[in-house]
Amino acid sequence: MPPALPPRDRAPRLRPLAGIVGPLAVCGVVAAVLVGRETGWAGFGVGFGLALLPLPLLVLTFRWIDAVLPKPPRTLAFAFGWGACVATLIALFANGLLVRVLTGSSATLAPSHADTLEMTVIAPVVEETVKAIAVLLVFLHRPEAFNGVLAGLVTAGMSAAGFAFTENILYLGSAFDQDLEWGPETALDSATVVTFVVRIVLAPFAHPVFTALTGIGFGFAAMLAPDRRAPRFGLPLLGLAAAMLLHSVWNASTSLPFLGFAAVYALVMVPVFAALCWLASTARDRQLRLVRRTLPVYASAGWLSPEEPAALGSLGARAASRRLARRRYGPAGVRAVAEYQAAATTLALLRERADRGAAGLDFHARERALLGRLWRQRAVAGPLTVASAQETRAAMAAERAA
Template structure:
């Protein structure tokens, strides 16, 4: 195991002043440079879907497609609780899936079907044939959804610290894609019901589509793309000099996502018994396996925080009580609440940023101990330590108080 020295800073109750409010103006231009193209793609995708479903069908599909979105977003926020990603990163991943990936898929699916089969395809599910469902759609859709993961992996490497980062990024991109695709499928089903006249609820294409896509399989797309995210997440923790492995893991994950997507699409054309067999024997176990993996990875991150941060407490960067509090989700939540009571929303945000910096530092240190942190370890470590030290005035007291409270002690002043 590699031994890394930590620059000592004697701990003192005299902590540096809190940071002044951040100036958000310099960030507006880069955000606009991302948001505007996403919005343009979203408008174009909406026009294409609306032309296919009719605008009444579009409105119905939009309303129904919104229902699972909060559940999906909250699920991925739960997975990401130990080291939450910035909201703008999650918003980009969702927007990419909902706008860019969907727009590309709408064009590419039809072009490839026409090129390979000579027939004309439209986005509507009623026109999909076996080739489109089982080969073209899985390849195209998983590739375009993976675009968000690749961009964040390359341009925001600090946001990619392992398996959880891959799962969350992939899940948000796929949730966005599923949202727009659900508008198309549900809107087309509604348009079909209107065209065919009144039917009983169980003969309604809208009801059947809603049950399958919203109630039975709302996590289908996120589960497919999670396999791609898993590949990227594993690649992120591989030593930088192992380039072949870092390159092949995302490709293997993408191939697995395409295969699972293909099997799922093929199962929808089977009998009810065949569909149920695929759902119960393949989809449910994979979903549970990914859930177990996410929970295990969360617990491992918290263990790393508790095990690694004491070295910084010994060196004086943290107080002795803080590693245990920073390694507990309950204590973290209590710390933010105490800071909010004393300093308002700014205090809660400062504590959340303090917790993120401490967790990032612990994970970086653990990678350094395994010899896979890379040559810029010391630069990144010093930057994170400086970030912690500047926030101590606001963040350290509620963190220490939360540690005492969780141990059953009395709540001290914050």
């Protein structure tokens, strides 16, 4: 008979959840009304529908980045909601309702903005600052979910994706409203088509790329010892400054002739995006290596089976253990295995920080708490993790034999 699944923690969270969702919803409604009044409600509906299109790609990308130690869904939802509702609302007011600058010039790849200062200085500073606040809040209030560069990339990316979503509604809705007024003869004359190509096809990652630089700064700061206050304060500011600069360069490129815009896109945006992909892949591999290298200490102490560190340090074996859990226990089993993997990974990263002298004075209390989480799920998740290791070795042996 298989072991019983441990009971789920059902501690009441409705009050703090309402304290977060309520203000986000109010800001979202106000922002939607402001955007709708500017674009017209027909334009708002078209902009909303088109702005949804890049979201699956963005979410899948951040899930890939976050695969080793997934952030709690409520943390990601908060970051996205902050960007889509609060950050956008603040930016609309602080920039003097950006629509005044952006409307009427989005039908060409070389827009001519009336206020270059606002586009290249004010907007990048304001927008990157308000998006970064979501990263700062998670950094300060959810330190257990913020343990390195990947956490910074994902949190910043989700905040920026939310901001881009609402801003895309604004751009696309305004373009559609312009088309209704002027009636373009061909698709090339359509503000909606050109805006869609630029914002959704060519640059769906623009805002996440900008704000990712801020997230990297916070991520490196999170890896330092708590007593290293100067770099923990300075690195996020350095990342924020880099985000503002890149955002300013991108905004300035939209006022250049097509060849200038294309040069900035190819020589600046694409290399930065490629560098961020490389950094994310390298950081994921580093986390997996740390799991394989660090967890044997706990296996020798009896907290894990000898085969588990290697399995927990392999994305393939982790996925295999979740598949086994689904077949044997259903969704509850998958949750138990995911909790087990998250606790083990967090424990490995915490131990590595302790080995570097950067874990802080509460290391032993946090270590005990993580070991407790691990132990509660071990009866179910431990055998499945061992089985996944055996299954993965058998698959690799069969592949070599073939």
